[in-house]
Amino acid sequence: MAQAGPSRPKKLANTSKAKKPSLKSSRSxxxxxxxxxDILDKAALEYDAPADMKSFADLPISDLTKRGLKKAFFVDMTDIQAKSLPVSLKGKDVLGAARTGSGKTLAFLVPVLxxxxxxKWGPQDGLGALIISPTRxxxxxxxxxxxxxxxxxxxxxxxxxxxxxxxxxxxxxxRMNILxxxxxxxxxxMDQTIGFECDNLQMLVLDEADRILDMGFQRTLSALLSHxxxxxxxxxxSATQTDSVSNLARLSLKDPVYIGVHDSDNASAMPKSLEQHYVxxxxxxxxxxxxxFLKSHLQSKVLVFLSSCxxxxxxxxxxxxxxxxxPxxxxxxxxxxxxxxATFQRFTGMKxxxxxxxxxxxxxxxxxxxxxxxxxxxxEDAETYIHRVGRxxxxxxxxKGLLFLMPSEEEGMTQALAKKSITAEKIKIRASKTQSIENQLQNLAFQDPEIKYLAQRAFVSYLRSVHLQKDKSIFKVAELPAERFAEALGLPGMPKIxxxxxxMAKKRKNASYAAVTPEASLAHRPQERSSPDSDDSDDESSAAEQSSDDEDDPAGTAAELEASGNKTKEDRVRTKYDRMFERKNQDILSAHYNKLVDHSADRADSDDDFITLKRADHELPGDDALPASDFISKRKQKMALSKKALAKSAPRGEKLVFDDEGNPHKVYEMKTAEEVFKGAExxxxxxxxxxxxxxxxxxQADVADKAEAKEKKREKKRKRKEREREETGHGDDGGVATFATVAPPDEDDGYVSPQFDLPSDSEDSDREAVPPPSKRTKKSDAERSHVHDSLEDEEELAxxxxRQRR
Structure with a gap:
């Protein structure tokens, strides 16, 4: 114990000495x-970029980002990156615009990191940076x-x-820090996911902001910004700056630094290495x-833009x-x-x-x-052209870029491109180098219904896209050769648009309404009597003038004109009849209406009849009566002539059948008596x-069958009698019975006669004389032979x- 005691403190002392340097090193x-x-943050905030800065290594960024850029082979910066990165690293808002392919992606990803x-953002801090893109x-x-x-x-x-x-x-x-x-x-x-919060968001990036707005995400973007x-x-x-982008920047950015917005040089708008042509x-x-074009450029990588899916x-x-x-x-x-x-990745990797x-x-x-x-x-506009050709x-x-223009689009498109300092060279295609595929498309449409259906949808979608374009100086639907275009797609006829x-119907309707405005009716209100052929018939007075030519009392008509002419629209109450007379086809209805209505009621002072519509006491002349179609509005006439209405009232088609001579006949055709009874005898x-x-x-067949059936029955009867005779022992040997084995009867062949083997009279008598054996006496052949043997033994014994008794 004594030896062990002092050894322990030594070990503890040694371990404590070993751990102390590690703690100091981790803390340090x-x-x-x-x-x-902190030093990096201070350097970024105080950084002034030199004019000749080109490398990412010169920026005040972390070693982790520099290593990532170097690994991805990003060494030198582009113009937009050199101008925007020093500003965005200081934490300022940036509104950047540069041509496509200039490296805008790194211009906002490096500041995000x-x-x-x-x-010192960590996993527990939540969402720190949000990047919004218009397309997937x-x-x-x-x-x-x-x-x-x-x-x-x-x-x-x-x-x-x-x-x-x-x-x-x-x-x-x-768990996301960058999204x-x-x-x-x-x-x-943001609306549905529980726990998804953006309260600590540090950075918001809007890439291709103009496209986000053009695609109809303006309300969505406003809702996002509110969160x-x-x-x-x-x-x-963005590659282009539009008014909508400027409005968005004014709403979402605070004191932004404009990068590349004021550059109007053509070199900054389009790359120098791009060749632009149009045909x-x-x-x-x-x-x-x-x-x-595709047949002559088989070894190229081509991107073709069309207007619709x-x-x-x-x-x-x-x-x-x-x-x-x-491919x-x-x-x-x-x-x-x-x-x-998958398509995006395949095209990216293909040569x-x-x-x-x-x-x-x-x-x-x-x-x-x-x-x-x-x-x-x-x-649709010059901005879209810039983005397309920028691929x-x-x-x-x-x-190289090639733009297909129709003659109606050339002037408007070239002017729109000129406003953006874009010039495209016009080239001509040799007719000998062009191959027509119209017949091949027609064959495909004829053989494959799916191709025909796709052609019809493509035809309608193209015309719709042209019709919906805003710039009507470029896109003119009326000047398109629609029928010829349908033939070029392989269609047998032009689909209905x-x-x-x-x-067009809406425009005509609006034009008709615009022609009869209150101002126009006031301006054209006649104060004097005009001729019946005049076109100024937009109110009740002119209608009365036209009807006065058919009346017998011109003086009464003049009084009506005077009374109605003194009234203005503000003084009198407008009724449905006033609106009816203001229509364009009032010359049809007004004359007949004046014949039906007793206008003297208008001059009467009776208070009881001010609502009553009185009719004149005379009959309509038969010769002057208007046809029924004149009393129907144009809308109802058009509805009556519609396909649906005609299909209901039109006669049904008849199905025809053709005889051997090729003459057509109805399926249920009634024949004449001569045709029916001709050759009947x-x-x-x-x-x-x-x-x-x-x-x-x-x-003959019945006689043969009956004879054969009778013969079979006789044979069966003979065999049965012979068998019964042998069983009873009554033979032909003088009354002495001989017990012999009886051969089994022939098996029935299963034949059934046409008369179902009904017995005849002779057979019935035979059956009465010889009763059939009972069912109990029926035995097999082996049993019968055994019975015969036992009887013979008994005879011998008797x-x-x-003999012994004798």
Whole structure:
């Protein structure tokens, strides 16, 4: 114990000496880290960027971010990054605008990581940064870049987009520090997900803000901003600056620093390595020109923009069946989320391919090494053109753009591009190099009903997209060759365009109402009698003037005109009849109405009859009576002539059948007596002869059958009598019975005669003489032979006894 006692303090002393340096080192590391973060924060706030700064290493950012950038091969900064990063790292709001492909994604991802790192953000602090993207594909791309450069940080990041399971997203939302989302799904989680709070939000990033507003998310974005705290840093980036973006910046940003907004140089708007061209072609030549282009650029990566989802699907399905010799893909908003992501990733990794897409692929998506961007359908404005053509010539790489314009679109589009300092060179396509596919499309539509259906939908959707465009100087539906376009799609005829029909009817209706306004009726109110042929018949007085030509008392009519002419609209009460006379077709109804109504009641002073409508005491002349169609409004006439009404009243079609000679007949056609009885005697005679022949054959067969049946019965009767005779012992040997074995009767062959074996009279008498054996006496053949043997023994025994007695 004594030896062990002093040894223990030594061990304790040794362990205490070993632990003390580790505690000091951990504390010193934490203190050093905190001091480093404070120094970094101070350096970022006081940083003044030099004019020649190009590398990310020169920025006051953490080593973790620098390592992530280096790992993702981001070394040098672009112009937008060099201008915006020093400002955004200081915590100021930024409104940035730069051309597509200039690196705006890193311009807001680096500040997101650095601001949260400098503020020591942890998992328990909740959501610190929110990044909103207009499309799902762009949100996925931003999330991938965030993962690549933020791998050395300890932040948790999440992706919230439509098309995925909401329950799985709800479980992870409360643990997210950085969230990349689309507006619709984000607002859904804010309203429905319990525990999802944004009270501590530090940064808000709006990428492609103009597109977010153009896609109809303005109300959604306003609702999102109402959920977010006001004390935050906001970064707003877009390739183009519009009035809506400026209004949004005024509402959501506080004292923002404008980066790249005032740059009007063409080099800053479009990259120098981009070649821009446009070609003139008619609407029915677009698909031929597109097919010929793809056949001559099989070793290129091409992105083709169309105006609607149905057009994208039609072109993809038809070209896929025609086998151009290059892989084809399509991307549009009606696809499922997994399909869209798979298409996006496939096209990103392919070297030679063609992607047909809508404007969903026009914003922010980074497709590497795109050689050509074809805009088969004209963009809605110059901003959309910039975004579309910006999918190529990214990061100082070369690219080409080709715009298909119709003659009616050339002037308006070139002027819109000129306002943005964009010049596209006009080129011509050789007719010898163009291949027509109209016949092939017609064959496909004839053979495959799905292709025909897609062609019809594509036709209607294109015309609808042109009709809904705001800039009518570019998009003119009336000048489109609709019938020729339908033939170019392979359709046998032009589909009905209901929305255009409704629109034209609405315009005509509004024009008719505008022509009969109260001001117009007051201005055109005649004070003197006019001729019946005049067009100024917009009120009751002019109607009375027209009806006065058919009356017998012009003096009374003049008095009515004087009385009605002195009244103004303000003095008298307007009735439904006044409105009726103000219609355009009043010349039809007013004359007849004046014949029916006794106008003397208007001049009467009786108080009891001021509501009563009195009729004139005369009959309507038969010759001058108007047809019934004149008393029906145009709307009811149109309804009566509609397809639905005609289908009810129209005669039904009749089904016809054709005889051997090819003559048509009704299915239930009534024949004349001559046709019915013509040749009836011959038919009856033939039937009678046939019946007689068949009857003779039946008689012969019946006689043969009866004879055969009788013969069989006789044989059966003979065998039965012989068998009974042998059983009773009455033979033909002089009264001496001989017990011999009886052969078994022949088996019945199962034949049944036509008369069902009914017994005859002779057979009945025989049966009475010889009664049938009872059922109890029936025995098998073996039993009968045994009985015979026992009787013979008894006979022998009886004879021996008689001999002994003698």
């Amino acid at each position: 590391k934490k203190t050093a880290a905190v001091q480093a973060v 650095e601001i949260l790192y400098r503020r 594909e762009l949100a996925v791309q931003i999330f991938d870049v965030l993962r690549s450069i933020g791998g050395y940080h300890s932040f948790s990041a999440g992706l919230v987009i439509g098309g995925k399971n909401v329950k799985d997203e709800r479980e992870r939302l409360s 990349v989302a689309t507006p619709g799904r984000l607002l859904q989680h 977010l705290p006001k004390a935050r840093q906001t970064l707003l980036f 003139l072609c008619t609407l029915d030549q677009k698909l031929d020109l597109l097919w010929s 149905k057009q994208v699907r039609f072109v993809f399905e038809t070209f896929r069946r025609l086998h151009p010799g290059v 084809l893909l399509h991307l549009h908003g009606k696809q499922k989320q997994m399909t869209r992501l 030679h391919a063609v992607l047909f897409a809508t404007d969903i692929a026009a914003r922010g998506l980074d497709f590497p090494a795109v050689n050509w961007v074809l805009q088969v359908d004209a963009p 190529t010539a990214r990061y100082e790489s070369a690219g 209901k929305f255009l029909t409704k629109e 011959d038919v009856k005679e033939a039937g009678r002869q046939f019946a007689e022949g068949e009857r003779g054959k039946l008689k 004879l021996q006894l008689l």
